[in-house]
Every structure is written in C-alpha cells, then in structure tokens.
Amino acid sequence: QVQLVQSGAEVKKPGASVKVSCKSSGYTFISYDINWVRQANGQGLEWMGWMNPNTGTTGYAQKFQGRVTMTRNTSISTAYMELNSLTSEDTAVYYCARTSWGLDYWGQGTLVTVSS
C-alpha cells in the first residue's frame, strides 16, 4: 500500500533552517510528483510547492521563493523540504503529499515549532 512517512517533530530558533523528510513506499517513487503543504494551528491548508522526483524539477509558491528548497534522494525514495530563515510565523504542521489528480496520499505531518 502507498505510504508516505515523514520525519519527527522539530523545534528551531528564529533564523534557523529546518529540513523535513518524506519517505515513500508502495509505489514507484519517480512516477509521481511530491507536493508540500503546511497548516498552522487551527488554520487552513497552505500550498508550498512541488517537486518532480524523476527530474528534480521544482516549483514554489511565490510566498516561499528564495526560502524553500525541495530535493530528493531516489535511491531511498525520499523527498526533502528545507525552509530557511525561520520565524514564529513558520510554526506549523508540514505535510508531503503524492500528486495524482489532486493530492491522493499524504504523509502524517511534521510539526515544526519556531521559538526562541
């Protein structure tokens, strides 16, 4: 069965960076794009960007341009999302999701807390 398993919760100081991993199984990793979506506590869903695991091509929401990097390691079927220059506004649950028509399978989410 398709599974996306994300890395554990992180606590970071303002100005730091965080790198979240998303390990895929149950399907051919390079055949489906991976998107990243975040959700602040009690808030809605915010799309961050996408990555083609086959080519490494990425597309980022304008809000995160210059601050986010999405990469992958195809040998271990894992996608990564790195966010730099963290502020308290980046405190949220970060999700990876496989792209089919819409986002058909999601990781369990990774809580990133930014606090001094």
Place this chain on the structure above:
Amino acid sequence: DIVMTQSPDSLAVSLGERATINCKSSQSVLYSSNNKNSLAWYQQKPGQPPKLLIYWASTRKSGVPDRFSGSGSGTDFTLTISSLQAEDVAIYYCQQYYTSSWTFGQGTKVEIK
C-alpha cells in the same frame, strides 16, 4: 494566484440530512484540452492529514462513499454529502490544480445539528 472562496465557513446538519458546501474560484479552472475542471475536494478530521475525496470536480476517489458527490464547472463548484453520517464531521477544503501555483479554499467546518 487563483483565489478559492468557500461558503459557508461552517454548517450544522442533522444526521441523515444533506450538507452542501460551495467553492468559487476567482477565474475558470476548466482545462480546455480535456474539458475537465481542475478542482479537488478534501476532508480533514482533527489530528489527521487531509484525505482526497473528489478530483476533476466530480470524480470520486476509489473507496470514497457514494454519499459524497461533486459538481460544477468553470468557477462555481459544490460538494454535497447526501445523507450526513456522524463520521463525516470534519473540515472540507476545495483546491484548484489548474495553474502551476495551487491554492486551497479556507475550509468549511461541518458539524452535527
């Protein structure tokens, strides 16, 4: 970016009754090459990731109960739960994947009256 606006923000429906959620996009999401609308609906329960219910505006994902249906075209869309069950209490989001910059609606909370 395309702005997705859902209405209402919340609604309370009796068990077995119909729930209707609307979603309006700031521009058409009709993909001319296949005449399909690039619109998806998700259900999110507390403490869980969202779950895809509907894509191409009206195609149910495999395994989704048939009481969930999607309709609409162009800029106006609807998610209907034909007979609300207790397990349907959740927040529902629409999302467009028409442009390269995807966007979600703000969410609609569905509760039992």
